[in-house]
Every structure is written in structure tokens, then in C-alpha cells.
Amino acid sequence: MTDLLITSVRPYGEGDPVDVLVRDGDIAEIGPGLTAPDDVDTVDGAGGVLLPGLVDLHTHLREPGREDTETIGTGSAAAALGGFTAVFAMANTDPVADSPVVTDHVWAQGQAVGLVDVHPVGAITVGLGGSRLSEMGAMAAGAGRVRVFSDDGKCVDDPLLMRRALEYASGLGVLIAQHAEEPRLTVGAIANEGATASRLGLPGWPRSAEESIVARDAILARDAGARVHICHASTEGTVQLLRWAKAQGIAITAEVTPHHLLLDDSRLETYDAVNKVNPPLREIRDTTALAGALADGTVDCVATDHAPHAAQEKCCEFAIARPGMLGLQTSLPIVVQTMVNTGLLDWRGVARVMSERPAEIVGLTDQGRPIAVGEPANLTVVDPERSWVVESAELASLSQNSPFQGMTMPATVVATVLRGAVTTLDGEVRWPEVVRR
Ligand SMILES: NC(=O)N[C@@H](CC(=O)O)C(=O)O
Numbered sequence: 487m488t489d490l491l492i493t494s495v496r497p498y499g500e501g502d503p504v505d506v507l508v509r510d511g512d513i514a515e516i517g518p519g520l521t522a523p524d525d526v527d528t529v530d531g532a533g534g535v536l537l538p539g540l541v542d543l544h545t546h547l548r549e550p551g552r553e554d555t556e557t558i559g560t561g562s563a564a565a566a567l568g569g570f571t572a573v574f575a576m577a578n579t580d581p582v583a584d585s586p587v588v589t590d591h592v593w594a595q596g597q598a599v600g601l602v603d604v605h606p607v608g609a610i611t612v613g614l615g616g617s618r619l620s621e622m623g624a625m626a627a628g629a630g631r632v633r634v635f636s637d638d639g640k641c642v643d644d645p646l647l648m649r650r651a652l653e654y655a656s657g658l659g660v661l662i663a664q665h666a667e668e669p670r671l672t673v674g675a676i677a678n679e680g681a682t683a684s685r686l687g688l689p690g691w692p693r694s695a696e697e698s699i700v701a702r703d704a705i706l707a708r709d710a711g712a713r714v715h716i717c718h719a720s721t722e723g724t725v726q727l728l729r730w731a732k733a734q735g736i737a738i739t740a741e742v743t744p745h746h747l748l749l750d751d752s753r754l755e756t757y758d759a760v761n762k763v764n765p766p767l768r769e770i771r772d773t774t775a776l777a778g779a780l781a782d783g784t785v786d787c788v789a790t791d792h793a794p795h796a797a798q799e800k801c802c803e804f805a806i807a808r809p810g811m812l813g814l815q816t817s818l819p820i821v822v823q824t825m826v827n828t829g830l831l832d833w834r835g836v837a838r839v840m841s842e843r844p845a846e847i848v849g850l851t852d853q854g855r856p857i858a859v860g861e862p863a864n865l866t867v868v869d870p871e872r873s874w875v876v877e878s879a880e881l882a883s884l885s886q887n888s889p890f891q892g893m894t895m896p897a898t899v900v901a902t903v904l905r906g907a908v909t910t911l912d913g914e915v916r917w918p919e920v921v922r923r
């Protein structure tokens with residue numbers, strides 16, 4: 487059965503436009519002038535770029551516990567509109583995703599929604615408490631097949647516990663993802679420690695809080711023979727440490743967020759808490775180092791750290807506002823702006839950092855695949871020329887804390903395809919069936 491014909495797209499932005507025919511969820515034919523039966527679903531690519539479906543290793547979907555700010559349904563819609571076919575939902579929910587009860591629910595609910603594969607991240611420690619390891623094996627063996635564990639939102643700061651987590655994870659073949667923040671160095675901290683924070687009277691969050699943990703964990707991973715992944719790398723020093731660690735053959739990987747590529751702490755002048763995030767926005771030298779590192783592979787991939795918060799948690803004093811920013815619907819255009827339009831990456835590079843590498847890091851075998859006959863049709867069509875203006879209220883998320891409000895994005899996700907089914911087209915979600923949102 488033919489599912490779908492995508493016309494006039496340029497895989498990886500290369501060569502002349504071709505058509506792509508999808509059958510039974512897989513790519514069946516690629517070439518110019520393909521035809522399909524009349525009743526087949528079609529997407530007009532209009533000469534746009536075809537990428538493998540995007541994969542996000544770091545999102546917060548807030549279900550269970552804070553369904554007033556996001557659900558697996560609304561978060562899935564935002565993800566699909568952003569070009570994603572798989573996302574990893576962090577464990578800092580309520581209850582915490584520290585048991586198969588929660589992780590299996592997240593997986594099952596994501597499948598019931600059907601817009602994007604929602605892979606649960608399991609907590610490393612019980613209740614994110616930082617003192618006792620969770621039952622990683624039970625979560626890995628459950629229906630949610632958890633393959634990434636993280637206490638994100640909190641750092642696993644106890645070095646002995648981190649060592650044990652790495653050893654345990656390496657035996658299970660799963661990945662530990664660290665929120666690198668030495669908590670003793672960030673007590674009361676809210677903005678990057680530097681000139682801007684001093685001028686604005688905001689307590690500083692020093693780079694050393696991140697870098698000391700990155701260095702420590704690289705060494706712990708080396709000695710455990712384990713892999714470690716660094717969440718939301720934000721400093722020039724972290725880039726240098728990653729470069730050093732990779733040169734030693736340490737199995738360390740890292741992600742950077744779109745906001746840490748584009749924004750710096752000069753945004754804080756307004757005291758608008760939409761710019762509050764953890765780790766904080768840094769300085770130009772950091773954004774420059776991160777972009778260079780993403781281009782040369784020192785930083786492996788982009789991850790959104792999509793972190794929805796309610797209005798009352800953001801429209802308040804900077805000091806008490808929650809940290810976090812929306813990211814799913816703006817990530818691809820920001821990568822275009824910071825990496826493609828600057829000449830740092832071509833579209834092959836975008837496919838690498840937003841799909842192939844993240845899929846590889848977590849061992850997804852059906853995502854981040856080549857655009858080729860016989861491969862699963864997880865695809866994203868991008869119009870690289872069509873710009874749009876961010877209106878937070880119009881994003882699919884239940885929350886509106888986008889720091890990109892009012893900014894012009896240089897590129898548009900035209901369509902997203904999950905296993906041959908169109909999940910979004912021209913900014914509209916195609917809900918597979920009536921589901922709870
Ligand atoms: N990034 C953030 O500022 N906030 C995240 C937690 C986290 O990613 O550390 C959240 O859950 O809101």
C-alpha cells in the first residue's frame with residue numbers, strides 16, 4: 487500500500503528536486519517525476535529541503551504532575567510542528583519518573599497521541615533526591631524501554647553516587663545524562679557570573695559550577711569505562727574540556743540548546759524572566775565557542791531543553807521565577823540562523839546534529855537514518871526561505887514562555903512525517919485520532 491507522495495524536495499538541500507514515495511511506512515522510491523494513485527496523501531515540498539525527522543534528547547513535557555503547563559499531547563504537537571519525530575521526556579515530573587509505572591505511562595501516552603515517539607528518560611536517583619540509585623534495570627526492561635537516565639533539573643553532585651550510576655549504566659548499556667551544576671557554587675545564583683549580573687545586581691552563576699562537574703564526570707566515565715552525556719553545555723570552558731576528554735578517548739557526548747547558541751546575557755537588561763534559564767545565558771565568547779564546537783563535532787548535537795512554565799511562574803520577580811524556555815517549535819530555525827546562515831554547517835550538518843547524532847547517542851535504530859530506499863519514512867520538510875514571526879500565544883505548547891517572542895525566524899518546517907504518516911502540514915497538526923490533549 488502506498489501511503490504518501492512527497493513531491494519536489496531536495497534531500498539534505500542537495501541537487502535537483504526529487505519526489506519521494508512512501509509505502510508501508512518506509513521510503514519505497516526516490517526520483518524525479520514519480521506518480522502515485524489519486525487517493526494517496528501528498529505533500530508538496532515546493533523545492534524545499536528534506537531532512538531525516540529531528541530527534542530531541544532533552545524536553546520537559548510536564549506530564550504527570552503539571553498538566554496545566556504541558557501535556558504529552560500538547561508537547562507532542564509542539565514537537566511535530568518543530569519537525570521532530572522523536573523526543574526524550576525528562577524525568578523531573580511529579581511523580582518523578584523513577585519507576586516503570588511512570589516511564590511506561592509516558593511511553594504509552596506518547597504512542598496513544600501518535601504524533602512523535604516520546605521516549606521516557608528515567609531518573610538516576612529515587613525522587614531526584616540525589617542519595618539512592620533508582621531501579622534503572624526495571625525501567626530499561628519495561629514497556630518504555632528507558633535508555634537514558636538523568637536527574638536533569640538537578641545535578642548528581644555526589645561523586646561516589648555518580649561513579650556507581652555510571653558503572654551500573656554501563657552494565658545495562660544505557661546512557662547517563664548529567665545536568666552539570668556543582669550546587670555549592672550556585673546557591674542563590676540566577677544569572678551568569680559576570681559584568682551584566684554585577685550591573686543588574688543579580689547573584690552570579692559561575693562557569694566553574696558547570697565546568698568542574700564536566701571535568702569530574704569525564705574522569706569518572708573514563709575510569710568506569712562508561713559513557714556520559716552532558717546536558718545543555720553552556721560555556722567556552724566546557725567546550726575546551728569536551729575537546730580534551732574526547733582527545734583522551736573518553737566516551738563523552740554533549741548537547742547545546744538553541745538558546746545558548748543565539749542568546750547572551752545582555753538579554754537580562756529588561757529583567758524579564760522569560761530570559762531566565764538554567765544554565766544561564768552566558769556571553770558572546772561562549773555562544774561563539776559553542777557554535778564552533780557544534781560545527782566541528784566537539785559538541786555532538788542540538789537539544790531543545792523545552793521547559794514550559796505557567797504564566798505565574800514567569801511573570802514575576804526575576805529572582806523567584808522558574809528557569810526554563812520553550813524550544814520545540816523554534817529550534818530548527820534558530821539552528822538555521824546561527825549555523826547555516828553563518829556558513830558553519832550545511833544541511834547535511836543540520837541532519838547530523840539534529841537527527842543522526844542524537845539518534846546514535848541513545849541507540850535509536852529507526853530514527854536519524856539516511857534518506858534512502860528501504861529506510862523508515864521519518865522525515866521533515868523545511869522551507870529554508872520562508873520566514874515567520876514568533877507569537878508565543880500561537881505556539882502549540884500550553885505555556886507561553888518563549889524568549890523568541892516577536893523575533894523573525896528565517897526558516898519554516900512545512901511538514902513532518904512519522905513512519906509514513908503526515909503529523910503536521912503547513913503549521914497544522916494532523917491528530918491521528920481523537921485523543922486527550
Ligand atoms: N532548563 C531549565 O531552566 N529548567 C528545566 C530544568 C533543567 O533543564 O535543568 C525545567 O525543568 O524547567
Ligand SMILES: [Zn+2]
Nearest residue numbers: 638639665717
Ligand atoms: Zn538541566
Ligand SMILES: [Zn+2]
Nearest residue numbers: 576638639791
Ligand atoms: Zn532540562
